Amino acid sequence: MMKRDECFRVLRRQVTDEIVVTTYSSAVDWLALGERALNYFSIGAMGLDSSHALGLALGGPDRRVICLQGDGSLLMNLGCLVTIGAAAPKNLVHLVVQNGTYEANGEHPIPNPKIDFATTARAAGYPHAHEFSNLAIFEQQAGRVLRQEGPVFATLHVEPSQPLTYDYPKLYDPSRRQALKAALMRR
Amino acid sequence: MNMHADAPAAASIESDKVELKGSPIVAAIKASGVEFVISVPDIVTSAGVLRPIADDPELKLIRVCKEDECIGVASGLHYYDKRALSLIQHTGFLDSINAIRGVAVEYAQPICMMIGLLEHDSRRPPRDSPRYGVRIIEPILDAMGIPHHLINQDADVAKIRAAIEDAYATSHPVALLIGRRPSAS
Numbered sequence: 001m002m003k004r005d006e007c008f009r010v011l012r013r014q015v016t017d018e019i020v021v022t023t024y025s026s027a028v029d030w031l032a033l034g035e036r037a038l039n040y041f042s043i044g045a046m047g048l049d050s051s052h053a054l055g056l057a058l059g060g061p062d063r064r065v066i067c068l069q070g071d072g073s074l075l076m077n078l079g080c081l082v083t084i085g086a087a088a089p090k091n092l093v094h095l096v097v098q099n100g101t102y103e104a105n106g107e108h109p110i111p112n113p114k115i116d117f118a119t120t121a122r123a124a125g126y127p128h129a130h131e132f133s134n135l136a137i138f139e140q141q142a143g144r145v146l147r148q149e150g151p152v153f154a155t156l157h158v159e160p161s162q163p164l165t166y167d168y169p170k171l172y173d174p175s176r177r178q179a180l181k182a183a184l185m186r187r
Numbered sequence: 188m189n190m191h192a193d194a195p196a197a198a199s200i201e202s203d204k205v206e207l208k209g210s211p212i213v214a215a216i217k218a219s220g221v222e223f224v225i226s227v228p229d230i231v232t233s234a235g236v237l238r239p240i241a242d243d244p245e246l247k248l249i250r251v252c253k254e255d256e257c258i259g260v261a262s263g264l265h266y267y268d269k270r271a272l273s274l275i276q277h278t279g280f281l282d283s284i285n286a287i288r289g290v291a292v293e294y295a296q297p298i299c300m301m302i303g304l305l306e307h308d309s310r311r312p313p314r315d316s317p318r319y320g321v322r323i324i325e326p327i328l329d330a331m332g333i334p335h336h337l338i339n340q341d342a343d344v345a346k347i348r349a350a351i352e353d354a355y356a357t358s359h360p361v362a363l364l365i366g367r368r369p370s371a372s
Contacts, residue, residue: 045255045258045285045288045289048255048259048286048290050259051255052259053263055262055264058260059263059266079253
């Protein structure tokens with residue numbers, strides 16, 4: 001089993017000019033690795049991070065979009081797998097961090113912590129779906145996963161984290177959304 | 188709740204002579220600069236609006252599984268200045284309230300929604316509808332501070348472009364309420 005912050009450090013080394021869409025606990029760990037104008041913290045409506053990512057992928061087909069979604073968040077919008085599978089954006093990478101809990105809401109278990117998201121994504125139409133539970137293997141494969149023709153799906157099996165501090169006003173700050181839009185419009 | 192109170196009013200609905208044609212609605216959507224239509228099918232707008240859009244090569248139709256997805260996808264498109272219309276039923280609007288609250292209202296984003304009022308008696312204002320689900324729509328929109336416009340006859344179609352242009356010019360959500368089934372012409 002991996003740790004989420006370790007996985008994100010692996011990803012951070014691979015990320016260049018991609019938009020990274022993330023939310024709640026994943027957003028806290030991702031932001032700890034540094035500010036980027038191309039980060040989009042989808043706080044305010046849990047589950048919609050993957051839908052935001054789809055819109056960003058369709059709006060800018062020349063730029064890759066990485067969605068870092070929690071398992072509880074995906075369960076709130078499981079139909080998005082079918083929508084994304086059908087829309088089939090080639091520039092979307094959808095990574096789900098599976099720790100089996102609603103971490104930001106008191107670490108209660110999700111209804112079925114063993115749900116197989118990768119199989120579900122494959123059945124929904126994602127041409128590539130992966131699973132990782134070993135950090136060394138993930139580190140070896142991450143670059144390839146991020147550059148496959150999308151939509152690409154991967155489950156990252158991680159341990160529940162130590163309790164995090166959620167600074168929602170900082171994550172939610174409108175200046176972040178303005179910075180993202182400005183960065184995308186500059187191109 | 189007494190479910191029978193919301194049962195179909197069948198023959199009385201849409202028996203008046205007022206017309207609402209679909210093709211001017213689609214033309215108004217396109218004239219508004221909308222490039223993407225994001226939709227869960229709604230029987231009110233199915234024949235007159237959604238089917239022509241599905242056949243129109245100038246519009247990109249994204250079929251989603253649940254209406255709140257529309258809000259997220261439209262938001263993502265907005266960052267690239269791509270205009271989108273969410274074409275949904277009032278039941279889907281009700282199901283998506285938290286997404287609309289969080290993304291459209293609190294983020295102050297130009298989320299444009301065209302909402303079919305299912306089984307509404309189009310001879311009455313929606314807020315006077317005998318149907319509970321229709322009657323509460325405008326008060327909810329008012330409570331959320333979302334401007335709304337009733338599209339109930341051909342003369343109302345002129346409101347569509349102005350409403351969408353204003354939503355994008357000043358970055359706020361807007362709701363276009365379709366009060367009767369637009370004809371497929």
